[in-house]
Amino acid sequence: MVTTNVMFLGPPGTYSHQAALQQFSSRNDVKYTPASSIPQCFDELERNNDVDYSVVPLENSTNGQVVFSYDLLRDRMLDKNTTVQGNQKVPKLEIVGEQYVSITHCLLSSVELQGTDGMDRFKRVRIFSHPQVWGQVSEYLSKLKRKHPNVKFETADCTSTSDAALKAREEQAGCKDTETLFLAIASETAATLYDLNIVDHSINDKLGNTTRFLVLRRHHQTSTLVCNDGTMYVSLITFTIEQDDPGSLVDMLTVLKKHAVNMCSIHSRPYNSSANPRKWQYIFYVEYDYDPKKQDWDEFYKQLSGECMQWCLWGTFPRNHKYYQ
Numbered sequence: 001m002v003t004t005n006v007m008f009l010g011p012p013g014t015y016s017h018q019a020a021l022q023q024f025s026s027r028n029d030v031k032y033t034p035a036s037s038i039p040q041c042f043d044e045l046e047r048n049n050d051v052d053y054s055v056v057p058l059e060n061s062t063n064g065q066v067v068f069s070y071d072l073l074r075d076r077m078l079d080k081n082t083t084v085q086g087n088q089k090v091p092k093l094e095i096v097g098e099q100y101v102s103i104t105h106c107l108l109s110s111v112e113l114q115g116t117d118g119m120d121r122f123k124r125v126r127i128f129s130h131p132q133v134w135g136q137v138s139e140y141l142s143k144l145k146r147k148h149p150n151v152k153f154e155t156a157d158c159t160s161t162s163d164a165a166l167k168a169r170e171e172q173a174g175c176k177d178t179e180t181l182f183l184a185i186a187s188e189t190a191a192t193l194y195d196l197n198i199v200d201h202s203i204n205d206k207l208g209n210t211t212r213f214l215v216l217r218r219h220h221q222t223s224t225l226v227c228n229d230g231t232m233y234v235s236l237i238t239f240t241i242e243q244d245d246p247g248s249l250v251d252m253l254t255v256l257k258k259h260a261v262n263m264c265s266i267h268s269r270p271y272n273s274s275a276n277p278r279k280w281q282y283i284f285y286v287e288y289d290y291d292p293k294k295q296d297w298d299e300f301y302k303q304l305s306g307e308c309m310q311w312c313l314w315g316t317f318p319r320n321h322k323y324y325q
């Protein structure tokens with residue numbers, strides 16, 4: 001019987017789908033629902049009680065932030081309709097888990113090419129993929145272009161790698177001329193699902209290329225953390241600070257230092273505020289190790305709150321063992 005509905009960036013066969021399967025692998029009561037975009041994964045989870053979880057990409061070990069997801073978190077913290085307690089914003093969603101998926105991109109085609117050499121019989125090659133992928137295969141694509149100097153290469157963005165696989169197949173089928181080749185960069189699973197040939201395997205520039213995903217659900221008021229089974233936890237906060245106040249970021253980070261809290265990541269994204277229309281303002285994202293046995297978390301959050309303009313605790317969740325690999 002299906003009791004849990006998990007949304008992911010579809011169609012099936014994406015790396016997000018893989019992350020969702022990994023997260024719920026021990027359960028057999030789960031339905032997986034493909035979304036057409038990362039924003040839809042957030043919106044549906046907020047509005048539609050039939051969706052229980054969404055799994056979204058956050059960062060890649062080769063080309064960093066998945067800005068779509070960072071900006072969706074930012075927009076929710078800054079939204080004037082988000083609940084406020086003092087200067088703390090309490091969004092409708094919370095993070096309850098993380099997953100790491102090893103990314104092995106393949107070059108796919110519906111045409112039998114016998115390897116990349118078969119491309120020389122085409123004048124134009126149009127390659128589809130998700131925008132996050134280009135930075136993970138840039139050296140490979142440069143070499144491919146050098147190897148085929150008479151071919152005109154173009155790239156086109158799709159909503160996901162599986163969407164790219166479907167587009168390459170559809171465009172090739174609908175193409176009247178014999179001079180244009182349509183390719184996709186997607187997973188091996190997508191090749192099988194959409195019946196495409198693998199022209200080249202493992203084309204990502206860096207071996208061990210990995211994407212980190214967040215598991216989101218609607219915010220629950222109470223959640224208890226297990227503190228005696230050795231599980232490590234991590235928390236994510238976002239915050240804004242005074243723009244022209246020297247040391248304001250240092251003051252915020254000093255709270256972590258004073259409480260011996262280990263920061264594991266810090267990122268920023270620009271934001272525009274209607275209250276202050278000046279450009280070059282930034283929202284910060286900080287993750288830190290959370291030890292549930294530590295006594296003074298209330299004092300920690302009180303002090304953090306005192307050092308920033310607005311802040312938001314997105315969740316405290318178990319550190320996935322794959323983080324260390």
Ligand SMILES: O=C(O)C(=O)C[C@]1(C(=O)O)C=C[C@@H](O)C=C1
Nearest residue numbers: 014015016057130132160161211
């Ligand atoms: O298109 C997919 O397959 C996704 O799951 C999205 C996504 C991303 O946005 O980072 C996930 C992993 C890869 O790094 C490339 C694309």
